[in-house]
Amino acid sequence: MEPWSRYLTGTPGKAPEPFYDPLQFWIDECHRQGLEFHAWLNPFRVAQNSNELLGGNHIAFQHPEWIVKYGNLLYFDPGLPQAREFVTRVVKDIVLRYDVDAIHFDDYFYPYPLAADYPDTVSFALYNRGFRKEDKADWRRENVDIIIKMLNDTIKATKPWVKFGISPFGVWRNKADDPRGSDTNAGATNYDHLYADVIKWQQNGWIDYLLPQIYWQIGHPQADFKLLANWWKDHAYNRGMYIGHAVYKIEAGSATPAWTRPGEIPNQIRMLRKTPGIEGSAFYSAKHFNRDLFGLQDSLRNSLYRKPAIVPPMKWIDNTPPQPVKKISKRGKKVKWKTENAELVTDKPNLFVVYGNESGTFFDAGNNNFFWGIVKETELKFAPFNSKKKKYEVRISVLDRLNNESTPSKPVKVKL
Structure with missing residues (x-):
């Protein structure tokens, strides 16, 4: 349903030569090594640059009315039912044709705000569902609610064992804006700026896990890693909760002293292991493990991850153990x-x-x-x-x- 990515050959819409299916290769290699494969998607992003060439069979040419330009990027408009249904069909196609273990969404729903407002006046006029102009933020959040529930229902109806997870921005809401929020002072939040009420999805069982991106150090004055980890674990609602670490910030020249020291990420991991309700860690991004991280790779290999671990089961999907060895x-x-x-x-x-x-x-x-x-x-x-x-x-x-x-x-x- 989607054209070949330009990252494979340099030309959008062109298949690799000699032909191979990179997604199938990744899945096969992960499963061969006993790993799960979670397909990471950005659901509404069309192009990183509005001048970027798109494959000739891209849906944007068939339905340009679904696409909006915001800044210099192109997006599907979440306010359009047709756009939401298309994204859902793409996800279903992946789940149906490939043996993925999970579908995983990034933190982008509505994009991070710019000076100008997001250009969705047309979709709001056509499909406001009775929301008033002054309640447009609530309408946007409901647009995202709708597709999240639609996706979960579709995934589970297609292959009940496939997980659905979200990796949201590290702050849901600041306490100054909502007493349920974290005692932080983040400049952007999931709820208020990305229109993503992620803990609602977790609480309602529309997703199987959250993996918040807590990309700050322990003791950060506006967004402390320890404070946020404890806030998120209190909002797991009996679903999976993992934490994302900012490996990409480790740098000798960093202006933040914590990221110039070798112990920051190991200390975060040790802290999480003492926090009931947090079931594991993820690292952004893998490419940084190919450079000098002040010995982090050795700490993981020889100490913190010396032994493999069983991926936490998800009893709400399946709680029946398999038959033992006969x-x-x-x-x-x-x-x-x-x-x-x-x-x-x-x-x-x-x-x-x-x-x-x-x-x-x-x-x-x-x-x-x-x-x-x-x-x-x-x-x-x-x-x-x-x-x-x-x-x-x-x-x-x-x-x-x-x-x-x-x-x-x-x-x-x-x-x-």
């Missing part, structure tokens, strides 16, 4: 197992957790020391890691598509 065997240092067949996608084995404990010691699946890893295949060959070749009990549990975990298998003993 047979486990070993020969030498190789362990193999077989699984039960399952009809439903949500019940099929997806990944396997490997547990190990020294033979004769009490096994506790909740003890992180016994969590050895997560694998994709149904066999595993161990390398010796103990010069004394002790015996270890190895158990395998099954993870389904939504990361519900089965009970562990009976143990097999392996000398390692």
